[in-house]
Amino acid sequence: MASKVTVIGTGNFGSTVAFILAMRGSCHEVVLRGRNIDIAKGKALDMSQAANAAREHTIVRAAETAKDMAGSEIVVITAGAPRSPGMNRDDLLVKNAEIVKGYALEIKEYAPNAIVVVVSNPLDVMTYVVHKYTGFPRERILGMAGILDSARMAHFIYEKLGYGAGQIRATVMGGHGDTMVPLPKFTTVAGVPIADLLDSEEIGEVVQKTRDGGAQIVNLLGSGSAYYAPAKSTAVMVDAILKDTKQIHSCAVLLKGEYGYSDIVSGVPVMIGAAGGEKVIEMSLNDLQKTRFKNSVASVKEMVDALCATRFFEDCEE
Amino acid sequence: MVNRKVGIVGAGAVGASAAYALTLMGVCKEIVLFDVAPGVAHGKAIDIAQAGYYAPQDTIVTHVDIASDMKNCDIVVITAGVPRKPGMTRADLLMINAKIMKDVVGNIVENSPNAIIICVSNPLDVMTYAIHKITGWDRNRIIGMAGALDGSRMAYQISKLTGISKRQTGSLVIGDHGENMIPLPDKILVGDVPLNELISKEDMEGIIERTRFGGAEIVKHLGTSGYYGPGRAIAHMVEAILNDTHTIISSSVLLDGEYGFSNVTVGVPAVLGRNGIERIIELKLDEEIKTKFKVSVDSIQSGIDILNENNFFKGE
Numbered sequence: 001m002a003s004k005v006t007v008i009g010t011g012n013f014g015s016t017v018a019f020i021l022a023m024r025g026s027c028h029e030v031v032l033r034g035r036n037i038d039i040a041k042g043k044a045l046d047m048s049q050a051a052n053a054a055r056e057h058t059i060v061r062a063a064e065t066a067k068d069m070a071g072s073e074i075v076v077i078t079a080g081a082p083r084s085p086g087m088n089r090d091d092l093l094v095k096n097a098e099i100v101k102g103y104a105l106e107i108k109e110y111a112p113n114a115i116v117v118v119v120s121n122p123l124d125v126m127t128y129v130v131h132k133y134t135g136f137p138r139e140r141i142l143g144m145a146g147i148l149d150s151a152r153m154a155h156f157i158y159e160k161l162g163y164g165a166g167q168i169r170a171t172v173m174g175g176h177g178d179t180m181v182p183l184p185k186f187t188t189v190a191g192v193p194i195a196d197l198l199d200s201e202e203i204g205e206v207v208q209k210t211r212d213g214g215a216q217i218v219n220l221l222g223s224g225s226a227y228y229a230p231a232k233s234t235a236v237m238v239d240a241i242l243k244d245t246k247q248i249h250s251c252a253v254l255l256k257g258e259y260g261y262s263d264i265v266s267g268v269p270v271m272i273g274a275a276g277g278e279k280v281i282e283m284s285l286n287d288l289q290k291t292r293f294k295n296s297v298a299s300v301k302e303m304v305d306a307l308c309a310t311r312f313f314e315d316c317e318e
Numbered sequence: 319m320v321n322r323k324v325g326i327v328g329a330g331a332v333g334a335s336a337a338y339a340l341t342l343m344g345v346c347k348e349i350v351l352f353d354v355a356p357g358v359a360h361g362k363a364i365d366i367a368q369a370g371y372y373a374p375q376d377t378i379v380t381h382v383d384i385a386s387d388m389k390n391c392d393i394v395v396i397t398a399g400v401p402r403k404p405g406m407t408r409a410d411l412l413m414i415n416a417k418i419m420k421d422v423v424g425n426i427v428e429n430s431p432n433a434i435i436i437c438v439s440n441p442l443d444v445m446t447y448a449i450h451k452i453t454g455w456d457r458n459r460i461i462g463m464a465g466a467l468d469g470s471r472m473a474y475q476i477s478k479l480t481g482i483s484k485r486q487t488g489s490l491v492i493g494d495h496g497e498n499m500i501p502l503p504d505k506i507l508v509g510d511v512p513l514n515e516l517i518s519k520e521d522m523e524g525i526i527e528r529t530r531f532g533g534a535e536i537v538k539h540l541g542t543s544g545y546y547g548p549g550r551a552i553a554h555m556v557e558a559i560l561n562d563t564h565t566i567i568s569s570s571v572l573l574d575g576e577y578g579f580s581n582v583t584v585g586v587p588a589v590l591g592r593n594g595i596e597r598i599i600e601l602k603l604d605e606e607i608k609t610k611f612k613v614s615v616d617s618i619q620s621g622i623d624i625l626n627e628n629n630f631f632k633g634e
């Protein structure tokens with residue numbers, strides 16, 4: 001059977017994910033699923049033609065119905081209302097939860113063996129929603145957050161250093177939001193610890209810029225949010241699964257006791273392979289990092305509770 | 319770097335593997351091979367050029383029969399030298415290979431006067447030093463290939479032990495390219511995770527040992543030194559220079575006060591770009607590693623001393 005990836009959402013984000021996969025020949029077939037089928041068809045044709053220009057084998061086509069997702073090894077959910085300037089991630093909560101729930105139910109029915117990569121915001125909560133509405137084992141649901149945050153942090157480190165681009169390994173844990181937990185202690189440039197290269201004030205600036213990284217782009221663009229780096233980060237996860245690379249990336253996953261939390265989604269290092277998130281890796285955090293991680297988890301929990309208050313989940317405690 | 323022309327002196331297994339890796343990567347516009355053994359460079363150049371049909375970019379691969387015909391290279395890789403044979407002392411080997419360096423470098427100075435030299439000949443750090451002294455060039459233009467290979471060997475050991483992708487495994491090896499090399503696995507990350515979170519202290523020691531003897535392990539099975547790893551590591555350095563990537567690659571460089579040493583070559587992290595060594599990174603070493611680093615530098619210095627005692631740098 002041909003390798004197949006479905007991308008839900010044909011906006012800038014979803015389209016760019018599909019385009020990267022097609023340009024790399026990552027899989028044989030990419031299916032674009034969006035509400036407007038003509039737009040999906042138009043973009044699919046454009047990308048299939050680009051794949052020929054790139055001499056790649058990938059065919060991109062549009063889904064006419066949810067059934068066209070059948071046989072997907074991976075389904076990427078990018079659907080959701082965009083974040084406008086001044087809009088907090090949490091404002092999107094209820095609106096996007098309904099959208100993501102709808103797609104989760106479709107995936108459960110038509111692509112029951114797929115691995116789901118979630119990128120809709122607020123990310124950690126949407127990943128949780130997919131868990132609740134697919135019932136898939138946690139290995140098969142991964143939220144994309146840490147790779148993007150790490151890439152942003154690496155960029156801001158490069159701005160300071162002026163060398164080492166592509167060699168900077170930055171670590172960011174926790175929620176994909178204002179409470180993310182950048183870990184400069186676990187950040188290196190070609191193996192060289194960042195503390196050997198930058199002073200603590202510079203590292204502090206890098207951390208702050210990383211936290212504000214998404215908002216900075218939203219403000220500059222005026223309408224819509226970043227999608228090149230988010231799409232590439234998503235494609236990295238898709239490639240890691242398709243090629244069974246066993247790479248470690250920070251991803252949002254359902255915790256089962258790791259780091260002391262359960263039944264909540266947060267960003268932690270995960271080994272990615274053909275089975276999805278094959279292993280959750282527990283790092284020893286210092287007290288400050290533990291506190292930040294706790295705050296991050298608490299903010300995700302708050303949003304889950306907010307959804308419960310609207311009776312979004314069937315099993316919400318009263 | 320308009321020509322993107324790379325000369326490789328010595329078309330043995332290492333030199334040819336470097337040419338092969340570069341061709342498959344499509345990094346250079348032109349590669350020129352030279353070897354003292356007749357026919358070797360010519361035959362391998364044709365074979366590699368034909369393999370290049372399947373590469374992402376065209377590379378012209380040619381050879382020269384006379385060393386001085388290798389002209390106007392942007393980079394020259396020196397892999398020439400003899401291996402240590404039974405009955406040969408360390409001093410014998412040093413003097414033989416240093417004399418080979420003198421011949422090779424004389425041609426480069428004359429015919430590729432603006433080149434950057436990558437030294438691969440052994441003993442690596444001492445030969446790199448000899449090239450510095452022979453040319454008198456700015457230190458940024460002469461780089462010894464060591465950490466690029468030793469790092470890949472360390473990443474291999476880590477990946478073998480943990481089962482996690484090599485591509486994500488950082489690597490950092492400093493010191494000499496010999497028995498006193500200093501692998502620093504405890505500093506590196508595997509993906510987002512510090513290695514010491516993944517493996518025990520004992521395993522860490524094992525990785526250090528196996529990295530240090532990574533070359534010897536291959537010799538044990540093969541009866542000769544490895545060359546695929548070295549060839550690809552050379553290509554990594556060439557790519558950084560030609561593409562001006564400003565990538566950090568541990569390399570043997572002439573120190574001028576860094577780490578507290580001067581006028582000696584030793585492996586430390588360096589930023590490589592179109593000027594060769596763009597910057598030397600000074601790691602903050604703890605006392606234990608500082609001591610090891612001194613042992614390593616001393617071992618290289620003793621090799622340099624042998625050259626001096628034999629009046630190698632004082633003309634004929």
